[in-house]
Amino acid sequence: MHLSLRHISKRFGATLANDDVSLDIPPGRVLALLGENGAGKSTLMKILYGMIRPDTGDVVIDGRPVRLPSPRAAMDLGIGMVFQRFSLIPALTVRENLALANPRTPWIVGSGARRVPGLLDRLRDIAPDVDPDARVSTLPVGQIQQVELAKVLNLETRLLILDEPSAVLSDAEAERLWSLVREIAARGIGVVLITHKLADVRACADDVAVMRRGKLVGRAEAADTDAPALLRMLVGDDTVATVSAEPVRRNALPRIWIRDVSADGPSGTIRDIDLRIAPGEVLGIAGVAGNGQDTLADACAGVTALRQGEVTVDGETLFAPRLEPRNHGRVAYLPEQPIRNAVGPDLSLAVNLSLRCLRSLPWMVDRKQMAKTAADLMERFDVRPPEPGRRAETLSGGNLQKLVAARELSGSPALVVACYPTMGLDVTASAAMYARLFAMAREGCAVLWISEDLDDLLRYAHRIAVLFRGRIAGVCDAGPASRTRIGAWMTGAEAFA
Amino acid sequence: MTAFDIVTSGFLISALRSATPLTFALVGETLTQRTGVINLGLEGQLLVGAMCAYAMTAAWGNPWLGLVAGAIAGMALSAVHAALVVGTRANQFASGLAVWMLGFGLSAYYGSSLVGRKIESFESIVPKSVADLPVLGSVIAGLTPTVVLAVLIVPVSALWLWRTRTGLRWRAVGESPEDARAAGANPSLIRIQAILLGGLLSGLGGAALSVDYTRTWAEGMSAGRGLVAVGLVIVARWNPWWTFPAALLFGGAEALSLRLQTADANVSAHLLHCLPYVASLAILTLTYVRGRVSSAPAGLRAVMDR
Numbered sequence: 117m118h119l120s121l122r123h124i125s126k127r128f129g130a131t132l133a134n135d136d137v138s139l140d141i142p143p144g145r146v147l148a149l150l151g152e153n154g155a156g157k158s159t160l161m162k163i164l165y166g167m168i169r170p171d172t173g174d175v176v177i178d179g180r181p182v183r184l185p186s187p188r189a190a191m192d193l194g195i196g197m198v199f200q201r202f203s204l205i206p207a208l209t210v211r212e213n214l215a216l217a218n219p220r221t222p223w224i225v226g227s228g229a230r231r232v233p234g235l236l237d238r239l240r241d242i243a244p245d246v247d248p249d250a251r252v253s254t255l256p257v258g259q260i261q262q263v264e265l266a267k268v269l270n271l272e273t274r275l276l277i278l279d280e281p282s283a284v285l286s287d288a289e290a291e292r293l294w295s296l297v298r299e300i301a302a303r304g305i306g307v308v309l310i311t312h313k314l315a316d317v318r319a320c321a322d323d324v325a326v327m328r329r330g331k332l333v334g335r336a337e338a339a340d341t342d343a344p345a346l347l348r349m350l351v352g353d354d355t356v357a358t359v360s361a362e363p364v365r366r367n368a369l370p371r372i373w374i375r376d377v378s379a380d381g382p383s384g385t386i387r388d389i390d391l392r393i394a395p396g397e398v399l400g401i402a403g404v405a406g407n408g409q410d411t412l413a414d415a416c417a418g419v420t421a422l423r424q425g426e427v428t429v430d431g432e433t434l435f436a437p438r439l440e441p442r443n444h445g446r447v448a449y450l451p452e453q454p455i456r457n458a459v460g461p462d463l464s465l466a467v468n469l470s471l472r473c474l475r476s477l478p479w480m481v482d483r484k485q486m487a488k489t490a491a492d493l494m495e496r497f498d499v500r501p502p503e504p505g506r507r508a509e510t511l512s513g514g515n516l517q518k519l520v521a522a523r524e525l526s527g528s529p530a531l532v533v534a535c536y537p538t539m540g541l542d543v544t545a546s547a548a549m550y551a552r553l554f555a556m557a558r559e560g561c562a563v564l565w566i567s568e569d570l571d572d573l574l575r576y577a578h579r580i581a582v583l584f585r586g587r588i589a590g591v592c593d594a595g596p597a598s599r600t601r602i603g604a605w606m607t608g609a610e611a612f613a
Numbered sequence: 614m615t616a617f618d619i620v621t622s623g624f625l626i627s628a629l630r631s632a633t634p635l636t637f638a639l640v641g642e643t644l645t646q647r648t649g650v651i652n653l654g655l656e657g658q659l660l661v662g663a664m665c666a667y668a669m670t671a672a673w674g675n676p677w678l679g680l681v682a683g684a685i686a687g688m689a690l691s692a693v694h695a696a697l698v699v700g701t702r703a704n705q706f707a708s709g710l711a712v713w714m715l716g717f718g719l720s721a722y723y724g725s726s727l728v729g730r731k732i733e734s735f736e737s738i739v740p741k742s743v744a745d746l747p748v749l750g751s752v753i754a755g756l757t758p759t760v761v762l763a764v765l766i767v768p769v770s771a772l773w774l775w776r777t778r779t780g781l782r783w784r785a786v787g788e789s790p791e792d793a794r795a796a797g798a799n800p801s802l803i804r805i806q807a808i809l810l811g812g813l814l815s816g817l818g819g820a821a822l823s824v825d826y827t828r829t830w831a832e833g834m835s836a837g838r839g840l841v842a843v844g845l846v847i848v849a850r851w852n853p854w855w856t857f858p859a860a861l862l863f864g865g866a867e868a869l870s871l872r873l874q875t876a877d878a879n880v881s882a883h884l885l886h887c888l889p890y891v892a893s894l895a896i897l898t899l900t901y902v903r904g905r906v907s908s909a910p911a912g913l914r915a916v917m918d919r
Contacts, residue, residue: 188797203795205788207911208781216785217796221778229781 117143117177117194117274117306124173126159133159135330141275146297146307148321150346152542156330157310161277165197166190196273198264200280200513206253210263211235213252217267239266242296256406258289265296275306282316283540286405286568294319312542314343371395371562372531374416377425381411386586393562400577400594401566404606408586409566410452413535416564417449429530445472448524452535458520461509466490468508469523497522513540525552532556535566550576574599582606624868626755632864634822636763638842639856640770641814646846647774648807649787649912653709654694655815656839657716662687662819664720667830670732679824680817687816688809690716695808699801717833727830734828759821771853783807787910815839841893848900850908866892
């Protein structure tokens, strides 16, 4: 199926999201669609998937213009899309989710959809180790994505759109995904990979198309381009600032002492965590997803009650079992999945930005003042669009992340807990986020930084602690030399030896 | 009185008969709530169903016609809820209360001429000779078609919800309408179907109440059964299989309160009438104390939290 987009334009209010974009998508090839947050690549693909109607322009399949009034129509034409926000239903099992989306599911599906013939064929091909009877809510994110892929492939898809598929994956999971994408393309299916990671392009793309500010600014074969050239196309003439953390004084007293902490969270338990973070230090937490990172972050931010131990700031207890949290603005928390964990989705941006100082707001809130403060913050943290009255749920993932950073990092915290802070951010915005974290550290803040991106951790953190099955498998100084040791700790190869 | 006596002396059958109208309503509400909609109008649907069924039976002398009329009436009233909730996206609680009051008023108005009228109702489904069988004879002899229907509707609805594509879609809509839509289901249509099916079953429950259980019509005769059903859905954990024990619990408490009254227990009849409700309340509290109600459809949480 040879698909072309011809002269597509789409306007949302004041912004021109797509400006006369024409794009060819040949079968059997992987096209990487690159662009920064808000460059218009998601809009373009949503048009292709029938979720948005373009103002002008056509979608043409094999020379024939087609109408795409709904995702259903797109699916019927063989266009499938895997969203960044997964569309599997967590409370149902893998089988039930697959059966739900499969148009050939018979009326009798049997208990747990175990009687649907052929349901698991695609899943077996791409992910033989996924338990089909497990509830999706219990699967790690890499497996959820594989199920999502199987679900779309079950629909006889001939064009597959993947929206930033590697954003939520660890390195190992991303490599698995890349080889999957290659296999899928080898079967003659066209693949569009929306991404802003150059690693994705290097690993599996045949062609690259770059969008900037709603326009298609370049298209090339992946083999003919190199990283600097792509980067120039991506960000235009802007240069990407390089950031680095300052060296830390090692003899300093710990600013934060996570002392012998155990806690149970919904996504895992942690046991006997003992970490000291000096003022100005960035402590990275590495580990394969699901080894207790979320619980550690929640415990250090006072979201999850401790079962044992305490968290202290400058010797003063912040959190301990059966103790009313005493953080009072001294912990800044950038949780993962900000839409779920860090904002009120249907509150305005201004209200969301003032949530942190809720206790100190006057009884009668001065809305104008609130909107003004919000506008200032959004300008400083580059939250787009900068409309204080807009509801938080209407922001894109990257801008939500920036919104939460604007709220959390604008005070004077002693501890910053950052979970995957650059997830969903493009190159420029990631650099800005890191620069902010290091600026906090420079002011004497302790930073606990949870990430699955080992490269970034090794480059930017002072020390790295590795979580394995809820315990600290090891702590070492960051640096290229530590990579193999950390890798061994992450996989449990020398766990607790 | 030993446990054996309780069973054989007809306590079990009176519990079963009392639980029958509730079972219909409970199964219906369970299915409705599975799609993420709460229908507090159940009470009104029971009343309208009871009234229409009674009127039909009185006019034509055929209780089966009564059941059909009751079911249709309950469904018609629930269409109001469907139109408000799905059509205009009205608040589900407000809409449910409106439907309840509407059903109460309509049934009281049109039912006023039915007060005191006699009807021909169902016979036992088994021949008289069976009643002489030892142990379970009296139970079997007391079975009427509505009781059997109520017992059957439980496995049917459970199999339908857990083992068919339609049931899967309903559950998906209850968990996440957006994702269900992405998977090709039509959440609005499914919710309308679910509300109407809930209305049909509660109308049938009302019919069983007036035509078979009490065999009389009185204003407001459902006496809170609809609201009890809404609460028992939580006790049954949104699982059709558990609706029957939950309904039996209520029925058993009601049978017990009647038994205590006839046994000249020195307790106010008004207090005894509270027994089934106290029992339902107690079991509901226990359900929450025992742990998080984790099997609730995620879509319902959105309704509850607003």
